[in-house]
Amino acid sequence: xxxxxxxxxxxxxxxxxxxxxxxxxxxxxxxxxxxxxxxxxxxxxxxxxxxxxxxxxxxxxxxxxxxxxxxxxxxxxxxxxxxxxxxxxxxxxxxxxxxxxxxxxxxxxxxxxxxxxxxxxxxxxxxxxxxxxxxxxxxxxxxxxxxxxxxxxxxxxxxxxxxxxxxxxxxxxxxxxxxxxxxxxxxxxxxxxxxxxxxxxxxxxxxxxxxxxxxxxxxxxxxxxxxxxxxxxxxxxxxxxxxxxxxxxxxxxxxxxxxxxxxxxxxxxxxxxxxxxxxxxxxxxxxxxxxxxxxxxxxxxxxxxxxxxxxxxxxxxxxxxxxxxxxxxxxxxxxxxxxxxxxxxxxxxxxxxxxxxxxxxxxxxxxxxxxxxxxxxxxxxxxxxxxxxxxxxxxxxxxxxxxxxxxxxxxxxxxxxxxxxxxxxxxxxxxxxxxxxxxxxxxxxxxxxxxxxxxxxxxxxxxxxxxxxxxxxxxxxxxxxxxxxxxxxxxxxxxxxxxxxxxxxxxxxxxxxxxxxxxxxxxxxxxxxxxxxxxxxxxxxxxxxxxxxxxxxxxxxxxxxxxxxxxxxxxxxxxxxxxxxxxxxxxxxxxxxxxxxxxxxxxxxxxxxxxxxxxxxxxxxxxxx
Numbered sequence: 001x002x003x004x005x006x007x008x009x010x011x012x013x014x015x016x017x018x019x020x021x022x023x024x025x026x027x028x029x030x031x032x033x034x035x036x037x038x039x040x041x042x043x044x045x046x047x048x049x050x051x052x053x054x055x056x057x058x059x060x061x062x063x064x065x066x067x068x069x070x071x072x073x074x075x076x077x078x079x080x081x082x083x084x085x086x087x088x089x090x091x092x093x094x095x096x097x098x099x100x101x102x103x104x105x106x107x108x109x110x111x112x113x114x115x116x117x118x119x120x121x122x123x124x125x126x127x128x129x130x131x132x133x134x135x136x137x138x139x140x141x142x143x144x145x146x147x148x149x150x151x152x153x154x155x156x157x158x159x160x161x162x163x164x165x166x167x168x169x170x171x172x173x174x175x176x177x178x179x180x181x182x183x184x185x186x187x188x189x190x191x192x193x194x195x196x197x198x199x200x201x202x203x204x205x206x207x208x209x210x211x212x213x214x215x216x217x218x219x220x221x222x223x224x225x226x227x228x229x230x231x232x233x234x235x236x237x238x239x240x241x242x243x244x245x246x247x248x249x250x251x252x253x254x255x256x257x258x259x260x261x262x263x264x265x266x267x268x269x270x271x272x273x274x275x276x277x278x279x280x281x282x283x284x285x286x287x288x289x290x291x292x293x294x295x296x297x298x299x300x301x302x303x304x305x306x307x308x309x310x311x312x313x314x315x316x317x318x319x320x321x322x323x324x325x326x327x328x329x330x331x332x333x334x335x336x337x338x339x340x341x342x343x344x345x346x347x348x349x350x351x352x353x354x355x356x357x358x359x360x361x362x363x364x365x366x367x368x369x370x371x372x373x374x375x376x377x378x379x380x381x382x383x384x385x386x387x388x389x390x391x392x393x394x395x396x397x398x399x400x401x402x403x404x405x406x407x408x409x410x411x412x413x414x415x416x417x418x419x420x421x422x423x424x425x426x427x428x429x430x431x432x433x434x435x436x437x438x439x440x441x442x443x444x445x446x447x448x449x450x451x452x453x454x455x456x457x458x459x460x461x462x463x464x465x466x467x468x469x470x471x472x473x474x475x476x477x478x479x480x481x482x483x484x485x486x487x488x489x490x491x492x493x494x495x496x497x498x499x500x501x502x503x504x505x506x507x508x509x510x511x512x513x514x515x516x517x518x519x520x521x522x523x524x525x526x527x528x529x530x531x532x533x534x535x536x537x538x539x540x541x542x543x544x545x546x547x548x549x550x551x552x553x554x555x556x557x558x559x560x561x562x563x564x565x566x567x568x569x570x571x572x573x574x575x576x577x578x579x580x581x582x583x584x585x586x587x588x589x590x591x592x593x594x595x596x597x598x599x600x601x602x603x604x605x606x607x608x609x610x611x612x613x614x615x616x617x618x619x620x621x622x623x624x625x
Contacts, residue, residue, distance in 0.1 A: 022046045027059075031080040041067060065094050073106045083107075093118050105130075117142045129154070146171065164396075172259065174396040228382055236389040238269070241382040249283055249379035256282060256356070256371060259398035262349040262378060264390060267342050268296045271386030276301060278388075279347045280381050282373025290373055291381055292358055294318065294345050302358055302366045304373070313368070318360035320345050344391065423507035423552030424448065424475070425561065426618045427492070427588065428595030429485040431459075431477030434584055435551030435622055436566045437466050440473050448477065448620035449517065456517075457481075461622075465590055470537055470583045471566045474591065475622075489602045489614050490553075493560035494582045497539070501526045504608065505543045505565050505578075507552030508621040517621055520549075521612050524576075531577040532567075538577045539563050545576045551622060554578040559603025559611055 023046070026039035036042070039062050046054045053075050059068040070089030076082035084107025091099040097120050103111025109128035117123050121142060127135030132155035139147040149163040165171035227246035231238040239248055254260055264279055271277070278293035278300075287308040294300040302314040320343040348359035351371065358366040378395070382388055422439030426432070433448065440446055446461040459479040466473040497503075504523040511517045524543030531538025541554065545565050554563035563578030588595055603611045 025077075026062075027080070033077065061094055063094075065096065066092050067094075068092065070104075073104075103128075115139075127152075170259075170398070172261070172396045172398055174394055236267070236391045238387060238389055239380055239382050240270070240387040241384055243384055245382060245384045247280055247283070247286060247289075247379055247381050249280070249377045254376050254378065254395070254397070256351045256373060256376075257354050258352070259396075260349075260351045261396040262394070263346065264393045265344045265346050266294070266380075267344040267389040267391065269387040269389050271296075271383055273297060274299070275383035275386045277382045277386055278345075278380070279349065280379045281349060282371075282375045283377040283379055284375030289375055292347055292349065293381060293383075294347070294360065296343075298345065298360070300360060300365060314358070314366035316365055318345065318363055318365065421508060421511045421548050421624065422550045422622045423548065423565070424620050424622050425506075425551075425553040426485065426488060426620070427474075427584070427597045429488065430595075431482055431484070432464070432588075432591070432595045433461070433475050433477070433620060433622075434564060434587075435473055435475060436564065436579075437468050437471045437473045438566070439551045439622055440475060440624060441466065441468075443624040445625050446475060447623045448475075449623070450620045451519075451616045452483075465587055467583075467587055470579055470587070472564060472579055472583060472587050474587060485618075487602075488598050488618065490555065490559045490561055490618075491598050491601050492581045492584055493556070493562045494585060496529065496580070496582075497526055497556065497562050499526050499529060501556060501562075503541060503543060503554055503556055503562065505541070505545055505549060505552055505554050505576075506612065506615060506619045507545065507549035507565060509546035509548040511548050511621055519612070519616050519619055521608070522549075523608075527575075535577075537583060538566070538579055541576050541578055543576060549576075552619060553615075555611075555615075557608065557611075559601035559606070 022044055025043045025045060026034055026036045027041045027043065028034045028038060029040045031041070041059055041062060043057065043059045045057045048054050053072045056069055056071060058066060061067050068089065068091050071086040072083055073086040074082075074084040085102075085104040086106065088101065088103050088111075090101045093099050095118065097118065098114075098116050099118075100113070100115045102109060102113040105111075108131040110130055111128060113124075113126045113128060115123040115125075119142065121144060122140055123142075124137070124139035126133060126137040129135075133152035134154060136149075136151055138149045141147050146163065146165045148165070150157050163171050163173055227241065227244050228248050229238075229240040229242075230248065231240075239246075262279075262281070266278060268275075268277065273296050276293035276295045276299070278291065280289050280291050283289040287305060290302070290304050292300070292302050298318045298320055300314075300316060300318050301312065303310055303312045305311075346361050348361070350357045350359075354371045355369045356367065356371045356373075357364060380388070380390065422435055424433040424435035424439075427434050440463050443463070446463070447458050448461055449456050449458050451457075459477045459482050461475045462478050464474045464476050502523070502525050504521060506519055506521060508517060509520055522543045522545060524541050526539050527542050528540040530536055531540055539554070539562075541563075543554070543565075545552075549565045550567070552565045553561045554565055556562055560581075561584075562581050564581075564584065565576060565578050567577045588597075603614065606614075
């Protein structure tokens with residue numbers, strides 16, 4: 001029987017070989033199929049009997065070096081830009097080193113994307129979900145220094161930090177308010193897929209990969225004192241004044257003694273030819289600010305108001321730029337003009353170490369090394385009976401870069417971006433957490449890591465209450481994914497503990513550096529009922545603690561929280577201090593809703609190891625930036 005089946009098996013195998021025969025195809029520089037005599041690349045590819053690509057496809061430089069390898073979910077033999085990649089695809093330099101490695105789902109980026117320079121050092125790493133940036137984006141110069149860093153969710157930068165650095169290690173964070181967003185044309189089929197082949201860093205800052213997205217509400221929501229009508233449209237932010245001039249401000253504190261760069265584009269829509277409108281900076285109130293204004297014909301004026309008295313600082317004439325209302329970009333073609341040619345003025349402001357400079361375009365018009373501004377806000381001033389349109393505003397501030405390196409992975413990079421860490425403990429089932437004031441003081445963003453059902457989950461938090469004197473703070477989880485705790489296993493002990501009571505502390509010392517982010521246990525005893533210099537707010541304890549333990553609970557072995565670790569004595573071994581628990585209750589009484597913390601503990605009678613196992617879910621790592 002087996003011998004009778006052999007011819008059939010052989011015929012099927014032969015048919016399979018014929019159906020999946022590998023062929024060699026040639027392409028020119030534009031990836032159009034061509035004759036081998038004029039080819040720049042060739043492809044080794046196998047097709048099934050229906051002409052569908054099978055298995056891994058490999059492209060080569062005409063000289064024989066591997067140029068690309070990967071799979072296709074769809075292949076257009078006549079126009080490669082319409083083809084759709086699938087799975088991991090890798091591009092190579094001619095020297096054999098990797099250039100880019102990216103994951104695709106049906107032609108759309110979905111997964112990790114990495115790039116390298118020709119010498120093999122990394123150029124970028126990013127993460128995508130259904131074509132949108134989702135996770136850490138980071139790029140480096142060839143020297144290994146940071147070039148750009150941001151964290152995305154669904155294509156949008158989240159958190160306050162996005163960085164752009166020069167080749168000397170100086171970094172700035174840029175907030176970009178795009179009032180004139182271009183639309184990508186869908187006229188040419190497949191153009192989006194072609195753009196997906198590359199990463200943003202190939203195109204530079206025009207794509208805004210390092211820019212924090214500004215909140216348009218900062219401009220469109222008026223306050224009673226602002227005498228302007230504000231309208232946001234796709235072609236720009238429209239500001240209109242009636243019979244009186246008006247000022248539109250953004251109340252965002254800026255430091256003029258550090259590097260600060262502000263650029264904006266203004267078009268005059270309506271008003272008298274001599275009416276001057278423009279930019280205001282160092283704004284304190286309507287009687288104290290600097291103005292940088294210009295009329296339709298380019299007559300500019302820089303001045304200062306002090307208690308309502310105006311002083312002219314500089315004036316002259318500048319040239320305008322011109323712009324069209326572009327509708328879209330198309331690969332290989334120029335921008336499409338769909339509107340009238342508009343004249344605009346690009347106002348450019350820079351300050352550094354109290355030196356202020358103003359430009360129109362690239363023309364310097366004013367400079368002073370003795371800046372006397374008192375305010376910290378920026379905004380726009382519109383002349384009476386005038387209307388202006390703002391197309392763009394960018395604010396760049398000098399900032400310390402996060403710890404990122406070309407030899408660590410994206411998850412580690414995200415962790416290193418946090419400026420500091422501390423500890424805390426949950427005091428209510430709906431997510432109130434107690435920690436130290438100094439852990440969260442000055443934070444722009446707070447995230448906690450909690451163990452839920454054996455998995456570490458991160459939640460965004462906000463500060464609810466702070467008490468600098470007792471060094472205590474209450475934060476609350478503000479995250480849609482958070483599910484309330486069923487109960488809290490410990491209580492807060494109000495009774496003053498005796499000297500000699502055995503205690504233990506829980507926390508996350510050096511969590512983002514040397515010791516890792518596993519909860520740490522350390523034991524000791526109460527040495528004194530007062531803290532440093534006889535401070536009655538604190539206990540002195542012998543439990544050895546380190547930076548990162550701050551805000552963590554101090555417990556007795558009956559499972560009662562008796563204090564909050566807040567400091568240690570660095571010149572003495574095993575001397576630490578903890579804020580007494582009754583001060584925690586004083587702070588909780590100030591909350592709008594008193595938290596439902598338990599009055600009894602379920603930890604009593606359990607061993608120390610069992611208590612710590614239970615407490616892992618209630619003692620979070622707190623990350624701050």
